[in-house]
Amino acid sequence: MSTKxxxxxxxxxxxxxxxGCTSISKGITQAYLEQExxxxxxxxxxxxxxxxxxxxxxxxxxxxxxxxxxxxxKILMVHGIGNHAPGxxxxxxxxxxxxxxxxxxxETIKTIALxxxxxSDGLGVLRVHRYMDLESSxxxxxxxxxxxxxxxxxxxxxxxxxxxxASVKRAPFNHTLKTFINNTVPDALMYNTKYRVPIQVSxxxxxxxxxxxxxxxxxxxxxxxxxxxxxxxxxxxxxxNFAIISHSLGxxxxxxxLQESMRLTSERPGYEDIIERFKNKPMYLYMLSNxxxxxxxxxxxxxxxxxxKSVCNAEGDKYNDRFFEKLQIVAFSDPNDxxxxxxxxxxxxxxxxxxxxxxxxxxxxxxxxxxxxxxxTSEVANPLAAHSDYEVDSRVLKMLVxxxxxxxxxxxxxxxxxxxxxxxxx
Numbered sequence: 001m002s003t004k005x006x007x008x009x010x011x012x013x014x015x016x017x018x019x020g021c022t023s024i025s026k027g028i029t030q031a032y033l034e035q036e037x038x039x040x041x042x043x044x045x046x047x048x049x050x051x052x053x054x055x056x057x058x059x060x061x062x063x064x065x066x067x068x069x070x071x072x073x074k075i076l077m078v079h080g081i082g083n084h085a086p087g088x089x090x091x092x093x094x095x096x097x098x099x100x101x102x103x104x105x106x107e108t109i110k111t112i113a114l115x116x117x118x119x120s121d122g123l124g125v126l127r128v129h130r131y132m133d134l135e136s137s138x139x140x141x142x143x144x145x146x147x148x149x150x151x152x153x154x155x156x157x158x159x160x161x162x163x164x165x166a167s168v169k170r171a172p173f174n175h176t177l178k179t180f181i182n183n184t185v186p187d188a189l190m191y192n193t194k195y196r197v198p199i200q201v202s203x204x205x206x207x208x209x210x211x212x213x214x215x216x217x218x219x220x221x222x223x224x225x226x227x228x229x230x231x232x233x234x235x236x237x238x239x240x241n242f243a244i245i246s247h248s249l250g251x252x253x254x255x256x257x258l259q260e261s262m263r264l265t266s267e268r269p270g271y272e273d274i275i276e277r278f279k280n281k282p283m284y285l286y287m288l289s290n291x292x293x294x295x296x297x298x299x300x301x302x303x304x305x306x307x308x309k310s311v312c313n314a315e316g317d318k319y320n321d322r323f324f325e326k327l328q329i330v331a332f333s334d335p336n337d338x339x340x341x342x343x344x345x346x347x348x349x350x351x352x353x354x355x356x357x358x359x360x361x362x363x364x365x366x367x368x369x370x371x372x373x374x375x376x377t378s379e380v381a382n383p384l385a386a387h388s389d390y391e392v393d394s395r396v397l398k399m400l401v402x403x404x405x406x407x408x409x410x411x412x413x414x415x416x417x418x419x420x421x422x423x424x425x426x
Contacts, residue, residue, distance in 0.1 A: 041369055043395060043417035047345075047361035048424055049405025050330050051284070054100065056241035057138050071136070072240040074210045076143045078203060080248025080289070081184040081339070086111070086127050089144045092245070092391035097131055099401040102140060106130035106215070113223035114205045122223070123202040124149050130215055141240075143210055147202040147253075151190045158182050180384075184339075188249055188295065196256075203257035211237050237277060243284035245400070248339060248387070251290035251331075258283070259353045262323040263303060266355075275323070282325045286400055288390040289340040290331045293347065302353035312357035313426040327356040330399070332390055334367040336381035345422070359424065361404075365417070367393050 057073045075096075077089045097105075106129070114123035124147035131140045160166055161182055167175050191199060208226035209218065212233050227233070246254045262278065265271050310316040312326065329348070333340040348358040368386035372379050390396045395417065398410045404419070 039369070041366035041416075043363070043365040043413070045361065045363050045404055045417050045419045047422050048359050049408075049421065050328055050359075050361045050403050052399065052401045052403030052408075053096070053243055053284075054401050055403060055408075056243060056284070057140075071138050073138075073140045074143065074236075074240050074242045075140065076145060076203075076206055076210060076242070076244045076254075078145050078206075078244060078246040078250035078254050079147070080246070080250040080253075080291075081187040082248075083183050084146050084148050086125050086144065086146050088146065089142070089391075093129060093131075093142055093144075095391060095397040096140070096142075096401065099397050100131075100133070100138075100140065102131040102133050102138070104132045104134055106132075108220070110215075110218045110220040112209065112219055114202055115223050115225045116201050116205060117225065119198050119201060121198070122149060123147065123198060123205055126206050126209060128215075128218060139215075141210075141215060143206055145202065145206045147199050150198050150202065151187060151195050154190060154195070155182075155186050158186065188291070191249060191253065191295070192298075199253055200257040200260060203253060204261045207242075207257075207261075208233075210240075210242055211235075234274065234277075237281075243286065245286045245288065246290070247288045247390070249291060249295070251285075251287035252292055252295045254285060254287075255292065255329075255352070258285075258327070259302065259356060262355070263353065266323070278324055279320075279322050280325055283327045285327060285329045287329065287331045288396070289333065289337050289387055290343070291339060291341060292331075292343055292351070293341040294339075296351050301351065304354045305350055305352070307354040308349050308357065309426050311354045316426070321355055322357050323353075323355040324357055327358045329358055329360045330363060331360065332363045332365060332396055332399075334381075334386040334390070335364055336366065336368055336370070336383060337386040338383045339387050357426070363396075363399065363404075363417075365390075365393070365395060367396070 053073060053075065057071060077092065079088060108130075110128040112126045112128075114126055116123060124145060127144045127146070129142040129144070131142065132138070161178070167178075170178065205226055212226055212230055212235055214236060217232065244254050244258075262275075266275050304311070304321070307318060311318045311322050313319065329343070331343045333342045342362045342364055343360050345360075348360045352358045366381070366386075367389045368381040368383070370379050370381045395413050398413050402408065402410050402413075404413060404417075406421070
């Protein structure tokens with residue numbers, strides 16, 4: 001039985017018990033179920049116009065400024081809280097493939113066990129899928145990062161709580177909630193411990209493979225490390241465009257990994273050329289159910305903050321200090337998602353390294369349907385669906401692919417989303 005079905009049955013049962021009248025209950029139950037046929041979910045977009053993934057892929061023979069003449073798109077997926085097995089991103093991949101119209105895929109899924117000499121244990125698994133449009137020669141490589149194994153052993157400290165001896169004392173519904181907490185909360189806690197660096201290195205290793213090897217040269221079914229000593233290091237930088245899609249805690253991890261790796265690279269002698277190449281290229285981060293404000297609590301401010309105008313404006317006195325041309329950040333948040341937070345207008349300037357040149361857009365979108373119950377006196381939305389169903393929402397998929405703005409974006413999104421545009425100050 002699916003989560004959606006369980007939620008429906010639980011709400012219906014609650015209505016029946018509270019009403020105390022079979023005939024009334026039947027009518028209320030029918031009215032509740034009939035809501036399934038009407039999609040009343042709302043959507044609000046605020047901030048800057050933003051590019052979608054299709055703007056990063058050359059169509060036809062004419063290269064654009066956004067694509068740098070490339071017909072190859074590379075997407076990195078970084079998961080968040082909870083237990084994940086390789087293949088967890090299947091729903092998102094299917095949605096993107098349908099939106100793009102890719103018609104074929106490589107039957108091989110390349111699998112790399114990530115490692116790094118500075119860290120004794122493994123860094124998770126990177127699985128790479130290849131999709132193609134044979135008619136237009138477009139190509140998408142989808143890199144699915146699973147970093148769960150880094151913290152898996154530590155989470156075994158909670159294994160007794162799953163045992164029959166401990167769980168038999170709980171009511172079934174409370175046991176379900178406790179299991180959910182055990183599966184999710186520890187990840188956020190452990191990210192702020194000794195596991196912070198290995199998890200970030202896992203993301204950096206994935207990015208290194210993206211920028212250094214084409215499909216044919218990627219290793220498969222082996223443990224391997226991407227390093228500056230590789231003869232092909234950064235060889236794919238100019239020939240492909242790259243974006244990150246993150247979920248939940250993965251948004252904080254991805255932003256931290258970009259920020260810290262660029263800071264360290266900028267401080268290393270002999271790496272000036274790499275920084276120069278990055279600072280003239282835009283980067284893209286699409287965050288599904290982000291937790292940036294929550295996970296910023298108690299953290300130090302970035303090394304350079306509050307200076308986006310002077311760093312990111314072409315006339316600014318620190319313009320040459322930037323890391324990227326810009327870091328486009330699109331934060332998707334369901335207001336009924338218990339683990340998601342919109343990014344306030346001043347957050348980027350104060351809590352993100354100014355050298356990233358962050359450009360933030362907020363998409364507040366009801367992914368989970370809001371239902372009325374208790375004789376219409378209250379409303380409820382499934383918080384689990386609100387946290388995890390971004391990847392199957394057609395509006396989210398269309399914005400990921402087509403972006404949104406005054407002059408671009410798909411009609412379905414325009415009709416169902418309100419847009420308040422902010423004027424960039426750099």
